[in-house]
Amino acid sequence: MKKVTVPFFISHQGCPHTCVFCDQRTISGSTGELPSTHDLLSKVDSWRRTAGERPLEVAFFGGTFTALPVAVQDKLLQPLQRLLASGEIRSIRISTRSDCIDDTTVTRLAGQGVTVIELGVQSMDDGVLERSGRGHTAADSQAAIRCIRKGGLTVGAQLMPGLPGDTSAKSLHSLQRVIAAGAGFVRIYPVVVLRGTELARRFQAGEFSPLSLDEGVQLCKVLLHESIKAAIPVIRIGLQADDGLNADTVLAGCRHPALGQLVRSELYFDLLCKLVLELPDGQTFSIRCHPSRVSDVAGPGRTSLARVGGGCCPPELFLNRP
Ligand code: SF4
Structure with a gap:
C-alpha cells in the first residue's frame, strides 16, 4: 500500500x-x-x-x-x-x-x-x-x-x-x-x-x-x-x-x-520511434500500456502519437488500454 x-x-x-x-x-x-x-x-x-x-x-x-x-x-x-x-x-x-x-x-x-x-x-x-x-x-x-x-x-x-x-x-x-x-x-x-x-x-x-x-x-x-x-x-x-x-x-x-511528464513522454517517444522504424512500410499496429502510463506514452495533448504518425508510420497508430 x-x-x-x-x-x-x-x-x-x-x-x-x-x-x-x-x-x-x-x-x-x-x-x-x-x-x-x-x-x-x-x-x-x-x-x-x-x-x-x-x-x-x-x-x-x-x-x-x-x-x-x-x-x-x-x-x-x-x-x-x-x-x-x-x-x-x-x-x-x-x-x-x-x-x-x-x-x-x-x-x-x-x-x-x-x-x-x-x-x-x-x-x-x-x-x-x-x-x-x-x-x-x-x-x-x-x-x-x-x-x-x-x-x-x-x-x-x-x-x-x-x-x-x-x-x-x-x-x-x-x-x-x-x-x-x-x-x-x-x-x-x-x-x-x-x-x-x-x-x-x-x-x-x-x-x-x-x-x-x-x-x-x-x-x-x-x-x-x-x-x-x-x-x-x-x-x-x-x-x-x-x-x-x-x-x-x-x-x-x-x-x-509537469516536467516529469514531459520527460517520460520523450522517453516513450524515443521508444515508439524505435519500434516503428523496425516495422515494414505501411504496417499498422496498436500499442498497449498500463493505464497509468497512457498520458506519458501518448504525450502532452497526444502529440507523441502525432509526431510518430506524421513522420514514419501510418496514421492508424492508436493506444489500446489493456
Ligand atoms: S545546502 Fe541546501 S539549504 Fe543550504 S544553501 Fe545549499 S541548497 Fe540551500
Whole structure:
C-alpha cells in the first residue's frame, strides 16, 4: 500500500552554507520556522484521518536536519516516538547535506525511527560543486551514501543538472556515481534561477546560462533512462508545481509544472520511434500500456502519437488500454 508523506519544511534551518542557486524559503513556501510539538502532532493527526489505511511517513524537507543541534533534532523526533510505537506513523525521513552525516549520526537517527535520508548531492563533479558554492566534494557525497547504507537506512540522492560548469556528460556521470555508491532512489531538479540568488546575479551579468526547458527535458530523459536501466526509482523530476515558483520568483531555467511528464513522454517517444522504424512500410499496429502510463506514452495533448504518425508510420497508430 502506498504510503502518505506528511511534510514539514524546515527551510535552511541548520544549513551552514549559501549555495549559489538556493532560496529555500521561496521553493518551499515556508518561513523556515521549526514546527512545535503541537504543530507536529496536530498535522500528523489531521493527515492520519484522511490517509485511511495507508501508512504515514513524517518527512522533514529542506534545511540540513543533521546540522541542527542534537537537542533540536531530538525535540523534533521525540514527539514522534509514541506515534511510531503505536503504529500511527510508519517511518521518518529527513534531508541533509553530504558533509553533515557520519556513523554516529546515522546510528542515532536509526534509533529514533528514521528510515530514509535524502542527501543534497547536486553533482558528483568537484568543479561544478566548487562553482556552485556547495562547500563539499563528490568524495563527501560518496562517503555519506555509503555511511547511510552501512547503517541500514535507505539513501536518496538529489541531483541538480545544469549547475555552473556542468555538462550533459558530467550530469550523467554524477547519476552513475550516486547509483554505484548505493543510492536507493534519486530526485532530479534541473537548475532554476531564482531571483535574489547569486545565480540570478550571474545570469543577469551574462556569466551563467541555465538549461532551457527543451535542453533540460532532453538531459533528464537520458538520466531517467539510465536510472531505469539500473532499476533505481526517480521519485521526482522538477520542482513541485506548488513550490511557490512563479514569474515573481523565477528568473530563468528549466521550469514546467509537469516536467516529469514531459520527460517520460520523450522517453516513450524515443521508444515508439524505435519500434516503428523496425516495422515494414505501411504496417499498422496498436500499442498497449498500463493505464497509468497512457498520458506519458501518448504525450502532452497526444502529440507523441502525432509526431510518430506524421513522420514514419501510418496514421492508424492508436493506444489500446489493456
Ligand atoms: S545546502 Fe541546501 S539549504 Fe543550504 S544553501 Fe545549499 S541548497 Fe540551500
